[in-house]
Amino acid sequence: MTHVLHRTIGHDYPVAVSGDGVFIRDAAGKEYIDASSGAAVSCLGHSNAEVRAAMHAQLDKLTFAHTSFFTSQAAEELADDLVAHAPAGLDHVFYVSGGSEAVEAALKLARQYFVERGDLKRKYLIARRQSYHGITLGALAIGGRALQREKFAPLLIETHHVSPVYEYRERLAGETPEAYGERLARELETRVDELGGENIIAFIAETVVGATLGAVPAVPNYFKRVREICTRHGILLILDEVMCGMGRTGTLHACEQEGISPDIMVIAKGLGGGYMPIGAMLMQKQIYETVAGGSGAFQHSHTFMGHPLACAAALAVQQVIRRDNLLANVRQQGALLSRRLHERFGNHPFVGDVRGRGLFQGVELVADRGSKEPFDPTRKLNALVKKEAMKRGLMIYPMGGAADGVSGDHVLLAPPFILTEANVDAIVERLGEAIDAATSG
Ligand SMILES: Cc1ncc(COP(=O)(O)O)c(C=O)c1O
Numbered sequence: 001m002t003h004v005l006h007r008t009i010g011h012d013y014p015v016a017v018s019g020d021g022v023f024i025r026d027a028a029g030k031e032y033i034d035a036s037s038g039a040a041v042s043c044l045g046h047s048n049a050e051v052r053a054a055m056h057a058q059l060d061k062l063t064f065a066h067t068s069f070f071t072s073q074a075a076e077e078l079a080d081d082l083v084a085h086a087p088a089g090l091d092h093v094f095y096v097s098g099g100s101e102a103v104e105a106a107l108k109l110a111r112q113y114f115v116e117r118g119d120l121k122r123k124y125l126i127a128r129r130q131s132y133h134g135i136t137l138g139a140l141a142i143g144g145r146a147l148q149r150e151k152f153a154p155l156l157i158e159t160h161h162v163s164p165v166y167e168y169r170e171r172l173a174g175e176t177p178e179a180y181g182e183r184l185a186r187e188l189e190t191r192v193d194e195l196g197g198e199n200i201i202a203f204i205a206e207t208v209v210g211a212t213l214g215a216v217p218a219v220p221n222y223f224k225r226v227r228e229i230c231t232r233h234g235i236l237l238i239l240d241e242v243m244c245g246m247g248r249t250g251t252l253h254a255c256e257q258e259g260i261s262p263d264i265m266v267i268a269k270g271l272g273g274g275y276m277p278i279g280a281m282l283m284q285k286q287i288y289e290t291v292a293g294g295s296g297a298f299q300h301s302h303t304f305m306g307h308p309l310a311c312a313a314a315l316a317v318q319q320v321i322r323r324d325n326l327l328a329n330v331r332q333q334g335a336l337l338s339r340r341l342h343e344r345f346g347n348h349p350f351v352g353d354v355r356g357r358g359l360f361q362g363v364e365l366v367a368d369r370g371s372k373e374p375f376d377p378t379r380k381l382n383a384l385v386k387k388e389a390m391k392r393g394l395m396i397y398p399m400g401g402a403a404d405g406v407s408g409d410h411v412l413l414a415p416p417f418i419l420t421e422a423n424v425d426a427i428v429e430r431l432g433e434a435i436d437a438a439t440s441g
Pocket of ligand 1: 039098099100101103132133134135206210211240241242243244268269
């Protein structure tokens with residue numbers, strides 16, 4: 001009997017009692033390889049001694065000081081650190097406690113920016129189908145997961161959706177990746193023209209699509225074209241790097257690999273690595289200065305924003321990643337993981353595609369490789385794969401709905417940056433067994 005309203009009511013969750021490196025142990029003593037960092041969170045693995053020491057040191061000094069009274073050394077130092085390594089022009093940080101909060105803040109800052117400039121008519125937000133930006137009402141409204149939006153549709157603000165970049169299913173036969181990207185850019189341009197560029201606040205996208213499609217990067221030049229369209233119409237480009245950011249794809253920010261800089265960027269998950277809940281919104285200097293020189297305050301706040309313990313933990317996480325050159329390991333082990341996945345599943349009858357960047361890899365399951373026909377969604381194959389993986393001591397992040405919002409199954413892998421070659425081999429071996437077992441029925 002539990003008094004917790006768990007994610008799935010009635011599901012028998014094991015009790016996690018300890019963590020060490022890439023492993024989590026449950027109360028029965030069973031050990032799991034954390035091949036998904038939970039949900040792309042635990043980038044440094046579990047129980048890192050230096051992060052714990054930094055947190056203890058902060059605890060011994062100060063745990064909480066409300067941000068309407070004080071700033072803290074931890075919040076200032078983390079912001080300095082984030083700005084020092086940010087994409088071009090991003091020079092101020094607004095703290096929150098997670099990804100959804102960061103997205104809400106981004107939507108409101110974007111609108112307030114135009115209000116400060118007297119540009120009151122801008123009210124539209126454009127996002128992409130098959131995307132996830134969070135679970136709160138604003139974030140859900142811009143998100144493109146049809147099933148998740150359905151029950152709450154009457155509560156959601158008006159948003160507009162265009163196609164995601166999803167090469168495996170939506171690039172046409174004979175179409176080059178570049179031509180596909182250009183087609184998608186034209187679709188965005190058409191939507192902008194329909195709504196009137198002068199009426200649009202922002203376009204928001206995950207730089208690499210995470211949970212909803214399973215580690216799907218953009219095609220070459222797509223984001224450059226998106227950046228150019230947004231700039232031309234004065235539309236703010238918001239990049240959601242909550243899942244794909246902070247080193248996950250092999251560079252600190254996923255947009256570095258696209259050669260662009262957003263107007264606003266949101267990060268969370270790997271920022272604090274799970275040691276404390278923390279998220280952040282980074283903004284261009286010009287946006288900060290417009291608010292600073294206008295009303296003088298961003299009209300948005302949370303009680304726990306800039307929590308000193310969370311900031312101290314996140315700063316330690318980022319310092320360890322840099323000092324130990326862990327992004328090089330993300331690139332090296334990511335390449336190995338991708339190679340092993342292709343070796344194991346390249347000819348698998350029920351694996352249609354393996355894709356991703358760095359330690360952010362996706363495996364898409366299909367009933368038929370030739371036609372790419374997905375499995376019947378009532379079979380809940382992704383849940384079955386997760387169950388089989390957990391049996392084998394493997395944590396993965398599977399999901400359904402990639403193909404059309406309802407059907408389609410994939411597995412997302414996002415292991416900690418400290419991963420070794422032996423860990424990669426164990427993950428691929430156990431995943432292979434789990435997929436075989438789940439698809440054999
Ligand atoms: C891309 C993206 N944005 C936003 C969120 C929401 O973050 P949170 O669950 O911390 O509210 C997530 C969570 O998975 C995400 O993947």
